Amino acid sequence: MSQDVADLYCRVNQTQEIVLDAEFTCRAGEVLAVVGPSGGGKSTLLRMIAGLAKPQAGEIRYGERQWFNSQQGDYLTPQQRHLGYVPQHFGLFPNMTALENVVAALDHIPKAERVERAKDWLERVNLHGLPDRLPANLSGGQRQRVALARALARQPSVLLLDEPFSAVDRETRERLYLELARLKEQLSIPVIMVTHDLNEALLLADSMILISQGVLLQQGAPRDVLTRPRNEAVAKQMGLRNVFDAEVVAQEEARQITWLKFGEHLIASSYFDSLDIGSTVRWVIPNQGIRFNSIAKGRLCRSFNKLIITVESTLAMGETMRIVASIKGVKHSLNAEVPLHLAQKLALAPGVETEVALKSELIHILETSVAD
Amino acid sequence: MDWQALGLSIKLSSVTVLILIPFAIWVGRLLAYHQFRGKSWVEALIMVPLVLPPTVIGYYLLVGLGSQSWLGQLLQNVLGQQLVFHFSGLVVASVLVNIPFAIQPIQRAFEAVPEEVRDAAACCGMSPFKALTKIELPLVWPGVLTALVLCFSHVLGEFGVVLMMGGNIAGETKTIAISIYDSVQAFDFASAGQMSLVLLLFAVTALALTTSLSRRLGGLSVSRRR
Numbered sequence: 001m002s003q004d005v006a007d008l009y010c011r012v013n014q015t016q017e018i019v020l021d022a023e024f025t026c027r028a029g030e031v032l033a034v035v036g037p038s039g040g041g042k043s044t045l046l047r048m049i050a051g052l053a054k055p056q057a058g059e060i061r062y063g064e065r066q067w068f069n070s071q072q073g074d075y076l077t078p079q080q081r082h083l084g085y086v087p088q089h090f091g092l093f094p095n096m097t098a099l100e101n102v103v104a105a106l107d108h109i110p111k112a113e114r115v116e117r118a119k120d121w122l123e124r125v126n127l128h129g130l131p132d133r134l135p136a137n138l139s140g141g142q143r144q145r146v147a148l149a150r151a152l153a154r155q156p157s158v159l160l161l162d163e164p165f166s167a168v169d170r171e172t173r174e175r176l177y178l179e180l181a182r183l184k185e186q187l188s189i190p191v192i193m194v195t196h197d198l199n200e201a202l203l204l205a206d207s208m209i210l211i212s213q214g215v216l217l218q219q220g221a222p223r224d225v226l227t228r229p230r231n232e233a234v235a236k237q238m239g240l241r242n243v244f245d246a247e248v249v250a251q252e253e254a255r256q257i258t259w260l261k262f263g264e265h266l267i268a269s270s271y272f273d274s275l276d277i278g279s280t281v282r283w284v285i286p287n288q289g290i291r292f293n294s295i296a297k298g299r300l301c302r303s304f305n306k307l308i309i310t311v312e313s314t315l316a317m318g319e320t321m322r323i324v325a326s327i328k329g330v331k332h333s334l335n336a337e338v339p340l341h342l343a344q345k346l347a348l349a350p351g352v353e354t355e356v357a358l359k360s361e362l363i364h365i366l367e368t369s370v371a372d
Numbered sequence: 373m374d375w376q377a378l379g380l381s382i383k384l385s386s387v388t389v390l391i392l393i394p395f396a397i398w399v400g401r402l403l404a405y406h407q408f409r410g411k412s413w414v415e416a417l418i419m420v421p422l423v424l425p426p427t428v429i430g431y432y433l434l435v436g437l438g439s440q441s442w443l444g445q446l447l448q449n450v451l452g453q454q455l456v457f458h459f460s461g462l463v464v465a466s467v468l469v470n471i472p473f474a475i476q477p478i479q480r481a482f483e484a485v486p487e488e489v490r491d492a493a494a495c496c497g498m499s500p501f502k503a504l505t506k507i508e509l510p511l512v513w514p515g516v517l518t519a520l521v522l523c524f525s526h527v528l529g530e531f532g533v534v535l536m537m538g539g540n541i542a543g544e545t546k547t548i549a550i551s552i553y554d555s556v557q558a559f560d561f562a563s564a565g566q567m568s569l570v571l572l573l574f575a576v577t578a579l580a581l582t583t584s585l586s587r588r589l590g591g592l593s594v595s596r597r598r
C-alpha cells in the first residue's frame with residue numbers, strides 16, 4: 001500500500017429510527033471488530049462511516065480530513081471518501097465479470113493500467129483463472145475474494161467489511177480467515193469489520209467495540225473485553241454465563257488480592273481497588289478460568305479457589321461437553337464446557353460430585369455491582 | 373386499410389414512448405430508492421389512469437387544455453396553437469394515460485436491484501449517473517423493455533382519450549383505432565377487419581417478442597463467458 005494512511009475517528013449520536021451512540025478510533029494498520037447481536041446497529045454504523053447513511057449528529061474524521069461533522073455541516077459522499085467496502089453479500093455487479101468488477105473500482109488510475117492492476121489484485125486474493133466468470137458462476141468464497149480484491153484495488157483510505165464471512169460455508173470461512181489474517185499483515189490502513197461472531201473478533205481483530213441496541217457497551221482488545229467485561233450486559237453479550245454475587249471480605253493491596261465470600265467458599269480474585277469491605281459485588285469468570293481436577297479429588301494444584309460442585313446435567317456437543325453443576329451454598333449454577341475426553345476421564349455425569357478450581361486472575365468483578 | 377391512420381398511430385406511439393420512457397426511468401428509480409412523505413399519494417396518483425375510464429381523462433384534458441381554460445389559453449399563447457384537436461394534444465393525452473404502464477414495470481425493476489450493489493457502486497467511486505448507466509440499466513432493461521412495449525401497444529390501440537382530445541381529423545388526429553370505429557360505422561367491415569387484424573397481430577407479436585427477448589437475453593447475460 002502506497003497511499004497516505006491515518007487513523008479513523010468516529011462519533012455518532014442518533015436517537016431517531018435506528019438508535020446509535022458510539023465513539024471510537026480505529027488506528028492505521030489496526031483491525032477493529034464491531035461486535036454485537038443482529039439488529040444492534042452495527043451495519044448502520046458501517047454504512048455511516050462509508051457515507052451511505054447520514055448520522056443525525058456526530059463527527060467522522062480520517063486523519064485531519066472531516067468526512068462528516070454535523071456542527072460544521074461537513075459531509076463527504078462515499079465517492080469522496082475513497083474507501084473500500086465489502087457488503088455482507090459482497091454487492092458484486094451481476095452484469096460484470098470478476099475482472100470487470102475490479103476494473104470498475106479503478107477510476108482513480110489511468111485507463112490503460114486498470115486491467116493489469118485488476119488482474120494483479122485477483123491473483124493476490126488467490127483467484128486464479130476465473131477473471132472472465134460472472135458472479136453468478138462463482139462460489140461464495142470466490143465471490144468474497146472478488147469483492148475483497150475490488151475493495152483493496154482502490155487503494156482505499158479505510159477498508160470496511162460487513163459480516164464478511166457470514167455468507168460462506170464453514171470450510172471456506174476457515175480458509176478465508178487465514179487469507180485475511182495474512183492480508184492483514186500487508187495492510188497499513190484502518191480496517192473495520194462488522195461481525196456477530198465473537199470468535200472472528202478474537203481471531204482477526206486487534207481491538208473491538210461491543211454494540212448492543214445501538215449503544216457502545218465496551219471497547220478494547222478482544223481478549224480483554226472477553227475476560228474483563230465492564231458490566232453484566234457486556235458479560236452476557238460475550239456469552240459469559242457464570243455471573244455470580246459475592247461479598248467483599250478483605251483487600252490485600254500488597255499481594256494484589258481481593259478476597260470474596262462466595263456461598264460457603266472463600267475465593268481470591270485479582271485486586272480491585274475502591275471496593276468496600278462488606279459490600280456485595282457481581283463477578284464473572286470465563287470458561288477458561290474454570291479448571292477441572294484431572295488428577296484426583298483433594299490434590300488440586302496450589303490454587304485456593306477450590307469449589308465442590310455436583311453435576312446436574314451434561315450435554316455432549318461435538319468435541320466438548322456442556323456441564324451445569326450446583327455449587328454448595330450458592331443458589332446459581334455453574335456452567336462449564338469441558339473437552340469431551342476430559343469429561344469422560346473424570347466420568348462426569350449427573351449426580352457426580354467433583355472439585356473445580358477458579359483461576360483468580362480470570363475472576364473479574366463487574367463495574368456495576370448489584371446486590372440481590 | 374387506412375394507411376394514413378396506421379402511420380399516424382405509429383408516429384403517436386413512437387413520440388409518446390420517446391417522451392415517456394426517460395421520464396419513467398427517472399421517476400421509477402426515484403420511487404424505488406427513496407422514501408419520502410406522501411410517497412403513497414404519488415404512487416396512487418400515478419395509478420389513476422389505470423382505473424379511470426379513458427373518456428373521463430379525455431374529458432378533463434379537453435376541458436383543462438381547451439381554449440376556454442386559462443391553461444389552454446396560456447399554452448396557446450406560448451406554443452402559438454391550441455392542443456386540443458391537434459397531434460400535440462394527442463401526445464400530451466397519450467403520455468398522461470400511459471404513465472402507469474411506463475412507470476410501474478420500471479419501478480419494480482429498480483426495486484429488484486439489491487441495495488448492496490448500489491452501495492458498492494457508490495463506494496467504487498461511481499457517480500449516480502455512471503451507476504445508472506453501467507450497473508443499473510443493464511440490470512433493469514427487461515423492465516424498461518416491458519414498459520416500452522406496453523406503452524407502444526397501448527397507444528396504438530388507444531381510443532377513448534384520443535377521440536375526446538383529438539376528435540377525428542384525418543392526418544392529424546385520426547388514429548387507427550378511430551379509423552376502425554369509423555369503418556364499422558360506415559359498414560365497411562372488410563376494412564375494419566383488416567385494421568383490427570393488423571393491431572391484433574402487432575399486439576401478439578410485440579408481447580411474444582418481449583417475452584422471448586427477455587428470456588433469451590436474460591439467459592445470455594447469465595451464461596455469457598461461463
